[in-house]
Amino acid sequence: MPLRVLPTDIDLLRHLNNGRYLSLFDLGRWDLLTRTGLAGAMASHGWYAVVAAETITFRRSLELWQRFDLETRLLGHDDRAVYLEHRAVVDGEIYARAIIRARILRRSGGTVPHEELFAAVGRPEGVPDVEPWVHEWAAASALPSTKRPAPSDWS
16 A cells, blocks of 8 residues: 655654554555455454554654555464564565554454354465464463453562
8 A cells, every 4th residue: 555654643753653653554454354355244244353462663764755655464374363464665675564463353252263254255375374483472472361360560
């Protein structure tokens, strides 16, 4: 997706605010969901996607009015999540990259199994296995499930 840094996107240093990257990357996910037909299938089945974890790394700043491309790709999936990568790219150079762990949930409650998800929209061809470092990142950044306590204790 071609985008441009707007005045509402910048911080006091006149570059794209670090929190704004993740909001713009949401657009990339919606674009991917729409282009693949998943958005329509999700709406008709009462499903929705949530981000369970995300990590972003910055390489260069995007400045006010600068044009950039937002690239989004599916990294793969496991039995509980879908993994995506977003990149902010200028002239073929990566300025920022985010890794996203997302889950597909039912409005009526519970997680949508991937077999059911792919039955509704078809399984994308050429989806690679999730690389081990992605699983390591997901495990290292995980919080306890909502069914277990997660006390805020700094000790």
